[in-house]
Amino acid sequence: MTQTFIPAVFYRGGSSKGLFFHARHCPPDHAVLERMLLSALGSPDPYGRQLDGMGGGTSSLSKAVIIGPPTHPDADVDYTFAQVAVDRPVVDWGANCGNLSSAVGPFAVDEGLVCAADGEALVRIHQVNTKKIIHARFPVRNGKAVTTGNATVDGVAGTGAPIALDFLDPGGTVTSGLLPTGQVIETIEIDGRAFDMSLVDASNPVAFVAANDVGLAGSEHPDTIETDRAVMALLDRLRRAAAVRMGLGQTPDSVGLANPKIAVVSAPATFVTLDGRTVEGAAQDIAIRMLSMERAHRAVTLTGAMCLAVACRIEGSLPHRLCSGHADMQAIRVAHPSGIVEAGATVFQRGNGWHVESGRVYRTARRLMQGEVAIAPFEGEGDR
Template identity: 40%
Template sequence: MNDLQKIPCVLMRGGTSRGPFFLASDLPRDQAQKDATLLSIMGSGHPLQIDGIGGGNPVTSKVAIIGRSKVEGADIDYLFAQVRTDRQYVDYSPNCGNMLAAVGPFAIEAGLVQGQGTDTLVRIHNVNTGKLIEAKVPTHGNEVIYLGDASIDGVPGLAAPIALTFMDAAGAKTGKLLPTGKAIDIIDGVAVTVIDCAMPMVLIRAIDLGLTGYEDPQALTENRELIARLARIRIKAGQLMGMGDVTDMVIPKPVLISPARKGGTLSVRYFMPSECHPALATTGAVGIATAAVTDGTIAFEDAGKLTVPTQIQIEHPAGRLDVQLEMRNGTITAGLVRTARRLFEGYVFAKPNTAIENAA
């Protein structure tokens, strides 16, 4: 196997996502070589990713790259990579809040952060967005505790709770909470809210697209007319947000908004962007919750015109995700609970770097 690259790797579940975690020092510094390595590791370009360790779905084709941070107020850097399943393409434009749940545990076990007491605070700088997130990781000394009594919808069983706090998520990519300067825009004949908070998104009332918003995710994914229309809307939204041509990017994400049915604040269907998420992205939840307290947005109207501090309960296909909004130093912070698990550690093998179809 000396013709293959042998790279230390830890496979982890973070929230409702899963993927390999790497130390930045173990991957090539050259961007093209790094992309080629990740594409080979994941098996990108095949729908099942049969020649790699990817899971053939956007939520299991994610990579976390971790290193020490030189950013003031941060312990570690976290670079997220969304590896496309359908073709050889690595997208570094978004953050992933579910994978983020496993970043703190990985950093402690990799020796990048010293565990302390029963809870260890890990201050994370997300390289993709430049934003800071605090993770409170259950520990026993320097040992990470994974077993516990917390549950999150979309993941079976119980685990130890990891509290994430997004310190100032507004303007993650564009620098503005409402990049167009308006709470409502009209795109493709429907009213939308274009918002950039943890994740750039386009919020659309499901009823305006002839849907209830409670449909099964697979049925929505297979509705090719819907997917084509959402693509038109998000491409136009990307232009309005100043992001240029977003055709090959996974942001902004389209989100269908509907009234809650099970006692929550809102019900949503979140797209990635051409497949409906089986649950809900953590970053998406932060942005949707913030929209719910932002005057004039679609979410604000449907949530009942709430003000901070408040808890936003977002219903999704797998259950519910609660986001606690608070004010700190004049900005909104968003807190939520996720869980994580270390699945295996060892080495992954990548083919030698060769020319790739299209690397970000």
Template identity: 40%
Template sequence: MNATAHPYAPQLRVPATYMRGGTSKGVFFRLQDVPEPCRRPGSARDRFLLRVIGSPDPYGKQIDGMGGATSSTSKAVIVAASERPDHDVDYLFGQVSIDTPFVDWSGNCGNLSAAVGAFAISAGLVAPARIPRDGLCTVRIWQANIARTIIAHVPVREGEVQETGDFELDGVAFPAAEVELEFLDPAADSDGDGGALFPTGNLLDELDVPGVGRFQATLINAGIPVIFLDAATLGYTGTELQDTINGDAPALARFEAIRAHGALRMGLIASLDEAARRQHTPKIAFVAPPTAYLASSGRTVAADEVDLLVRALSMGKLHHAMMGTAAVAIGAAAAIPGTLVNRAAGGGERRSVRFGHPSGTLRVGAEARCEHGAWQVTRALMSRSARTLMEGWVRVPGDGL
């Protein structure tokens, strides 16, 4: 063998930032920094992000990558300066599967949306003239996955992003600066999926799932497509924590069967077998009227602290808190009388709702109106926080991109 020959490609060194946004974490890139073949949709981009995150991992741990072996921590974000009028940046989100070679681009991550504005400012993607020396910097974000606008109000001190503060978010151990988010016209999609706020045209539908049962459901597309179910119908109270659901394989299989039939009814897939290739959307959640429960932190959430209880699944597992996009859907559905979410919250019209999730509580607002017999949600609002955890370079083997 030639002593100078080397069969292995060197590692690539790619500028990246590791950030927490809300109750999620992900690896953030500027589009201009990723390898040239990865700057457009395709297998090269997917392979690159899979290797960065450490997937597919048959052990389910993502030890050889930046992922944290949960749906909340197996995420990647690509941000670019926007050429769209009245927008600062384009934001593309990839949900990276843990154990299969798959990146799901079908939806947004509402939690990481809270970090996009801060990242854009720090990465030089927002025009300096738009950044105040002190106060709030309004970052206008084009969410490329769902083709909609998000407005992030990012605190700035002495021209730099302020990340520390006293805003507390259940599901996050430490306080940080508050980032206010506005999701404009959140009933959205990028490729014709669903399209309407209620894709079936109904506030309530009945799903008949062979071998599982019949279920009333609210099928809504706001922030992200979500299938809402009644907890009692499923045999739950709405107070369940992760171990109760995630340790029950038959229950997870039932949820996935219901999710697949709901996706078909919503027009997100053409056949049931497509659901396995579309894990990020739709989400599935179950709701219940308020009652006291013990959150995963050990704190007791009193019944009078919340308007309803919600538990949601992401990528086949019960989420430890609440996905930001699902929170948008909760706010939208709660604002519309007749949905399962609105009923669980006590009915009537409302502009905001506080719900209980496994880690604690969260408030979300939504502005809804009915025009010519059709409901529209013009805006959803919520507060999250974000923080840079590490910045520098991520290294990935250079072969196979």
């Protein structure tokens, strides 16, 4: 039994990293594809480190992307995202990664899937998981995506070329609409306690709950949240109950790991980032602590930041109540454990409901490795 080697590119996109594959290099059988991705990333790993693969032991570093020809008339490429669990043999296909979305355009240009002249390139991306269109704009020189520049991303060392991502009509990605229940506030009971939550699906579904309602200040570091087993258990129960309300599961036990995300939100307050900087309350509009794949994020998912920016503009929602800036602001300044990210959204009332036209964020990306990734022999295979 010998290893198989699959052509791949390793990218950082925003504050995430992942393996990028051409669709033509991936096995058509879905079960075989999942085994391939688990092996490539090094999952499942009961030690939580993914030392036997390319993963980094956290949800933001255990991801894969598959790029293929477009199946949508308004797109240049198809982009499918896979979230690979660290400690379980699970590949979740139910969500998008906003951070890795920033690397899709550069990958498409560098791999010759999209031809781009020098200047600003536009790559139209069909995000297969959510069935939405993303426009990526970034600089190109000599037929390749530029990686150097002055743009910064909190949580990422150094600088890079700016990549603008426009998420078109991002409401209702995997649920029935922007507000899946039709309500801006839902009350969920856990052990006789009532929790006000806003359940919003914009670029990805997120269940928002107030920090003080779950015994947090909203400025905690991720490790502090993770070590509080009672809080983690409560947040998981709230997430699963919210998922049932959003139509993402028949029962709490049937809800997957990836969707919806649960996010703890709070009003602006001074906090210290993971790299030791002090961020004053005046520099932010709302604070978030997000959980993904049952882990507390060290930054914030890009789709989570965008969903929060959208929610902040929906009158009466929980984020709207806590946000210091609303429709008069061009972008919402979202505070997270690594710093600040700005996310803009065009949201308006239409009839008796709310509609989001688009959302915009800026990221950076860089190709870190190209070549072939080793896939360990699957149990039961014969010699190759």
